[in-house]
Amino acid sequence: MLFKEDEVARADAMAVRKDTGWFRWTHDTVEVKGPDATGLLDRLLVNTVAACPVGRERYTTMLNEDGLIIDDLMAMHLDEDHWWLSTLYGPHMVRWIDAHKGDADVTYEDITPSVDMYSVQGPTSGEVMDAVCADPVSGLRRFELARTKVAERDVLVDRGGFTGELGFEVYCSRADSDAVAAALRATGKRELQTLEVYVRSLPIEKGMALRQDYHLLTPFEANLGWSVHFDKKGDFVGREALEASHAAGERRAFVGVEIERESYEDIAQNEIVYKRGVPVGRCRQMIYGYTVDKNIGFAIVDREKCPLGTRVTIGTNDSPAVIVEPTWC
């Protein structure tokens, strides 16, 4: 929970928006290898993973058989037949592969305990990264991967992040983590202190959600229809149900909400959204956005009943709010 008077959180947010901030950002990493790795992942994941060249990564959702989102992740194509899946739900991913691999010739493992990751984000992050890496990386294209060294340790760098700013992610072995962190600290750039700033506040301002926000929506309801390519790939888990629900038309909408009170202490995740006293949906995360200076968040609402601009109340204290586009800056 963030409040506008929190100056530490504000300084964290502004470092990323105006300069560069860095933080430990270790995701669960599931390694998938083998001759059938690409084919298997293309069947498990919605986006056109098979078309992702080596040295690049692709954002994608993963669906259950009902065509509903059960994860969203980055699929990193490290080498021929060699992938890393960067997710927040590694053990779940392993169990999902267990259940769906069939006869595929693959090996897979949750390698999270041996991998660490730091995120370096902000408009000046390219210069910072060039200074700290053995090779220049500021020229990487979005979602491009490069191997280099930091503090003489082997690292994998990707150009990406979760703040909506120019940014990079630095993967290293857990054994090298302290050395990499020390190198980043030596740049003099701000190490972010407030978890909710980089997990929620900065991303939500830019319309970036977590899987828990999208959970059990269809990609189309989640505004992720751009990542679905029925015409460019074969079957994938959940495809048939997704095609059917999309043809029938989406019933729910993933929207933004702006709270019109000073703060939002009475609004938990999943708090009920009311229109004229009648439930029309559920909140997702509320947060204070230091760039936009508003209490903002996501909600899943009845698409027909809640067009943009609809005035609603949230929770048992009838907090007034308005439905808006789910992106703020």
Add this chain to the structure above:
Amino acid sequence: MALREHVEACRGVETPFGKIIPEKEAYSYCLRTIAAFSANIFQVMRLLNDDWEDRTASITEIANMMNCAACAGGEGQLREYLDQFYDDWNIPELVDREAWIGAIWGDYGDEAEDMAGRVIQFTKNRVEKELDTCPWDIVGSEMCNMTTGMFTANFDIAAGDKPGAITNDVQLNMCEARGCGDRHCRVVAERLDHYGLERQGWLDHRGPSHDPVHNTPEERCVRHAQGIRNGQYTQTFGEENSLEWQYNWVAQMGWVWSISFPLIAIRDMADDDETFERFLQIVFATAGKNSFIDPFAREGLRAWLDVPREIGDNDPRLMGAYIAAVMGCQLVPFEWEAFDKDGVTIKVSTDDFNGRFPMAPLDEITMGYEAHWNGAVKTLVSPEWSVWIDGKDDEFQYINVGRKIDPRML
């Protein structure tokens, strides 16, 4: 539009007269009955030990030790236990999860116990949790210190830089406590190294926050936790617990932390078991008598259970229905053996009645409720009636409401 075929099923606890106590109300009442039992036990403690510091330190130490013991084992076992916890709750590595497992754990426990509130701050060095309600706010200040000391263990098992080892790297303070009259409970965990703090003793858990706190305005406080408000608890990382899961969990665990753990120390405060049991029976009997001393309490109970007017004031079924409502809301299964104007008999498995959490059965539940209900029947029905429990050492117990002359009534 076609009519519905039938009325939708309503979940709840049914009284003998067909009234349904709705599930959320039953859940709320269950919590309060456990808290009331705990309050009585703490009165026993105060009679046995008149030194606040001594008794508070004793129960805090034992509660902390028992909580640590729940996670005891070798490094591998603890590692496995934590990994399972992280997996169950979808807690990602990026949050420095080992640092704040206590906060994550505490939040879902609070929410299950309808301690409604919010995590104000969740950072690498500090967690602040603010609560607007607490069903246990009648128990007293010893409990506020004890629970905070006890839950320090939840940080200790993983907060340190030695994975798998139980360390002590945070101060955990209940800076404000509703049980002491504050508007909020406020629990703050702060890292010793970051704030330059000392390790705490057993009585040090009501200290101040070392950073400023955030005080939620009264108009934005909540009256119930997420389960009762929204039908489920959703934790920070999106994992959900259903209302049903929470209800069942607290109907077991509420007895453990608030009664079973402190009882170990409280029993030791008595010179012998007989003294402890005598005090316990006196306290519970008095509490029972006072339950229905007010005429509006009796009328309120009749309305709550929907007791028909054909059942008069001097009828044992009043007491039987009350006992059944308590047990039903506490999720204890039972059978009716008799329910008429001559008396009531309720059959209950001893394992179910005393072993709410199967690994920590409490004989004191039988002892306490027998005294409590025997006191209550005197004012709810009349002194002509008594409550006693047969078969306490058997597989099944029989809770009786019957006429009994007791020349040495408590």
